[in-house]
Amino acid sequence: MKIDRRGFLKIGGLGILGVAVKPVIDVVSKVKLAEASAKKRVLVEKRLAMVVNLKNCKEGCTDCINACHGVHNVPDIANPKDEIKWIWTESYEKAFPDQEHRFIGGGMKGSPAILLCNHCDNPSCVRVCPTKATFKREDGIVMMDYHRCIGCRFCMAACPYGSRSFNWRDPRPFIKKINPNFPTRTKGVVEKCNFCEERLAKGLIPACVESCKNKALAFGNVEEPNSEIRGILRSNYTIRRKPGLGTGPQIYYIV
Amino acid sequence: MNNRIIIIAGLIIFLCLITFPIWYNVVGGKAAYAPELKIVSEEKQCVESTKYMRAKHMQLLNDWRNSVVREDKRTYTALDGKKYDMSLSNTCLKCHSNKADFCDKCHNYVEVTPTCWNCHVVPEGNKL
Numbered sequence: 001m002k003i004d005r006r007g008f009l010k011i012g013g014l015g016i017l018g019v020a021v022k023p024v025i026d027v028v029s030k031v032k033l034a035e036a037s038a039k040k041r042v043l044v045e046k047r048l049a050m051v052v053n054l055k056n057c058k059e060g061c062t063d064c065i066n067a068c069h070g071v072h073n074v075p076d077i078a079n080p081k082d083e084i085k086w087i088w089t090e091s092y093e094k095a096f097p098d099q100e101h102r103f104i105g106g107g108m109k110g111s112p113a114i115l116l117c118n119h120c121d122n123p124s125c126v127r128v129c130p131t132k133a134t135f136k137r138e139d140g141i142v143m144m145d146y147h148r149c150i151g152c153r154f155c156m157a158a159c160p161y162g163s164r165s166f167n168w169r170d171p172r173p174f175i176k177k178i179n180p181n182f183p184t185r186t187k188g189v190v191e192k193c194n195f196c197e198e199r200l201a202k203g204l205i206p207a208c209v210e211s212c213k214n215k216a217l218a219f220g221n222v223e224e225p226n227s228e229i230r231g232i233l234r235s236n237y238t239i240r241r242k243p244g245l246g247t248g249p250q251i252y253y254i255v
Numbered sequence: 256m257n258n259r260i261i262i263i264a265g266l267i268i269f270l271c272l273i274t275f276p277i278w279y280n281v282v283g284g285k286a287a288y289a290p291e292l293k294i295v296s297e298e299k300q301c302v303e304s305t306k307y308m309r310a311k312h313m314q315l316l317n318d319w320r321n322s323v324v325r326e327d328k329r330t331y332t333a334l335d336g337k338k339y340d341m342s343l344s345n346t347c348l349k350c351h352s353n354k355a356d357f358c359d360k361c362h363n364y365v366e367v368t369p370t371c372w373n374c375h376v377v378p379e380g381n382k383l
């Protein structure tokens with residue numbers, strides 16, 4: 001076969017085009033792979049979760065909120081636009097908008113539900129974080145590495161539960177009593193519940209669970225069939241917040 | 256060239272002025288002083304040797320941070336086999352509780368402003 005000058009240039013051009021397109025194709029095919037693997041349910045030995053028994057929750061009690069916000073140096077900023085919260089209450093209807101109707105009974109209508117980060121199995125916040133400041137640990141805790149957070153707030157847009165707060169201002173002046181053993185946050189980072197990972201490391205249960213006198217909160221490993229939490233889940237009917245979104249929330253509610 | 260004297264005198268004054276910081280320190284005897292650190296702890300040694308800590312404490316702290324936050328591994332085994340809890344607030348600051356007379360002395364000297372203290376809490380009474 002004889003190649004003239006024009007033919008040679010055509011083939012060469014096509015080759016260069018191929019090299020230029022390859023990285024794009026690589027990226028696209030990787031995205032597909034990541035999606036597929038996120039859906040696969042792998043066998044893990046540990047999956048931390050919590051059960052909130054709303055029937056035991058006494059109206060007006062804020063023990064869990066005080067305990068959590070106290071040990072974690074969560075500032076108390078009254079202005080709702082700047083407010084920071086790790087664990088908070090919201091009316092049943094707002095917390096479970098897809099499981100609500102006009103005739104809700106059992107004292108649930110309008111009564112407050114305890115809310116916190118759901119430490120989702122398939123967390124949308126982790127997907128969108130461009131710096132991997134938000135990541136999921138092997139035991140299921142959705143953690144934040146505040147050192148890496150650039151404050152882009154993608155995660156806040158992605159979380160369907162409003163579990164995240166942004167530090168619009170320096171939080172320190174709003175912390176009544178600083179716990180010196182736990183860092184505060186700084187202006188410009190997002191923060192949220194960490195399932196008390198610093199306490200778990202010392203063998204303690206989460207501060208909210210410890211503080212609840214009414215046994216409304218239980219915490220444990222749901223992959224362990226004989227655990228207390230699995231017993232509670234076996235013997236009670238439980239619901240989760242917005243399960244249809246596919247985030248796989250791991251806070252279970254007895255209503 | 257009648258202005259030669261004035262030009263030379265002006266140049267000399269100019270040179271004196273721009274080298275002022277150098278000769279001022281030489282005359283004042285303050286040239287090349289080293290910052291003096293106060294150690295308030297009873298302990299004889301830091302987690303690693305002083306030489307190592309002086310040169311590498313920032314890398315060490317970065318490694319500690321990544322290990323604790325991202326891998327949930329919290330125990331550091333030093334070269335001499337001793338084990339430590341990897342924590343700035345709960346290990347380092349237990350001995351170096353005098354941030355103003357320890358950390359800040361060198362950091363100010365070399366003009367660096369580490370962001371650690373934006374979040375990690377400085378022990379009471381040692382703020383600057």
Ligand code: SF4
Nearest residue numbers: 117118120123125159
């Ligand atoms: S509740 Fe929100 S912040 Fe928590 S893991 Fe799920 S998506 Fe992320």
Ligand code: SF4
Nearest residue numbers: 129149150152153155
């Ligand atoms: S605000 Fe921070 S944690 Fe949230 S997505 Fe951006 S970098 Fe990640």
